[in-house]
Amino acid sequence: MADLDFAYKNVRESVPAGTPGKWAVATLYARAALYEGTYRKYHNELNLSGSANAFLETAARISGEIIASKKFTIYNTGKPEQDYATLFSSQDLTANSEVILVNIFDLNKSKSQNVNSTVFGDYEQAPAKDLLQTYLMKDGSRFTDVANYAQLGFVAEFKNRDPRMSQTMVYPGWIRVPDPTPYIQRLNKNFTGYHQLKGYVNSTDNAILNGVDFPVYRYAEILLTYAEALAELGTLTQAQLDQSINLLRKRAGLPDLNLAAANANPDPALQLQYPNVTANAGVILEIRRERRVEYAFENMRFDDLMRWKAGKLLTTSPQGMYFAGLGKYDLTGDGVDDIILIDRTATIPGEDQKEKNSLGVKLIYYRTGLIGTDATVYLKNGNNGGNIVTENVTRNFEEPKFYYRPIPQQQVILNPKLKQIFGW
Incomplete structure (x- = not known):
């Protein structure tokens, strides 16, 4: 100090x-x-x-x-609806009134970064529902005071929320360039179904992608x-x-x-x-x-x-989107079904046999079941629905032990008077 x-x-x-x-x-x-x-x-x-x-x-x-x-x-x-996101997608933050220290990136000056593939993708770790439930409603009231808030689907839980939520996580109807149609969330690979949007640069221009300043x-x-x-x-x-x-x-x-x-x-x-x-x-x-x-x-x-x-x-293991059970679901907010959850024992039909929605677009199929099975999407209660679950391990946090780190063994050898604390 x-x-x-x-x-x-x-x-x-x-x-x-x-x-x-x-x-x-x-x-x-x-x-x-x-x-x-x-x-x-x-x-x-x-x-x-x-x-x-x-x-x-x-x-x-x-x-x-x-x-x-x-x-x-x-x-x-x-x-x-956009001021917060601007802080994490700007080409120049040197004159931004909020930024106290900036890390400057510029492809043309041989100092570049492109975090898109890390920020956004079908990686195993993803935003958890617990984070989404923390955001307030737009009127300042608590989302967790809403009736049946825990059983709301993806589209419903994004309605009338703190605008920072849709600038932090991909929201229903978001369009990822260059595709002109709304992006449909991916649900597989131990994924919660939610995508991080904060820090993602929605562009295909390499100079722009590599020139975003970091606050x-x-x-x-x-x-x-x-x-x-x-x-x-x-x-x-x-x-x-x-x-x-x-x-x-x-x-x-x-x-x-x-x-x-x-x-x-x-x-x-x-x-x-x-x-x-x-x-x-x-x-x-x-x-x-x-x-x-x-x-x-x-x-x-x-x-x-x-x-x-x-x-x-x-x-607490991270959980994801809520689904009431097997069936068809809209994930883009247009009222048209985008995906279909089928039993894990069922066979996903060939491309020419897949069901189409009212827009003539083929539904995306997911084989659904309990975690630990050969399903593609794991729901807490399997075919009976629930939140997407991402792991089945038992997590443990020993207090106060895990708030600290052990003294390295080499140091204990050098100085036998050093004693481990809190159970290490």
Whole structure:
């Protein structure tokens, strides 16, 4: 922390584009302070909770100084359906008001990247339904308060949601160039059925694909850090909420978060995920929701679960789309069936024998059954429906052991006085 403080006070503010300067240092400084403060607060096995507030105060102070500098603003052109996505698909972020540190890519300057095949594809790991259920409705209400929310199909669960959801995950009706027809989700290969869209560049131009700048540090993180640190300290005010979290909600076109209302009515679904949050529970849970949604797929989630002592959430295997059972389903939102789920023992007909929908397009066939069988799509209850399941292993998270790493054996040999902790 002393090193970060020294760097914050001494690193130049004026630096070449793409180079870490004073405000990039400040971002890392605030991030480290928030991590350590919340880690000490929630990890009672360390007996360090008495020093937690000092770190939280530092996180609030440094993020507050970044806000007070007025050097950065949330990128918001009044287009909630696209402003968020623009941050992850732009050819030039050097002048973007939200980007504190940018990694510059340009095919013509021999520094390029193309992450399309990694971001989007039929790989085994895919967005989980639990993430989709975290997004609010467009009117600010909770999706998990909707009747039968867990049994809604792909098309229904995307209706009237936080616009960031359709800028993060492929939505019904999305068109992937150069194909002019709506993309139909792929369901096989242990896939949840959901595709990541955030960071995907919908183009066939190689120069564009390889020239997308990457926002390393965003001002959005500063606002989230500021709000969380103050909420954990128990000093967060509505005015501070308005100058932090609610700026992110405004970009998304969502209603403001009200401090008193949140604390008076904490989200039961989030309370089940984070049972160790007690004081200020309502607003802390909403800040955590906002953090998960705003930073989905930006490599924040694991560290957040570790510092919040929420590792047990990793024991839940990812599940995907819900299907009521065998039959035909529309996945593009036009009311026309696109796929058909058949029993795993049935034979998929030849191309000339496949059933066609009302548009004259052949249905996509999937052999359906329980996980562990030779089916193509695994449903929780097999032919009786349920969510797509991706694995049948038992996940285990030993607390507090798995929050830490063992001392390397070589070091123990060199110094026999070193003792492993927490069961390692």
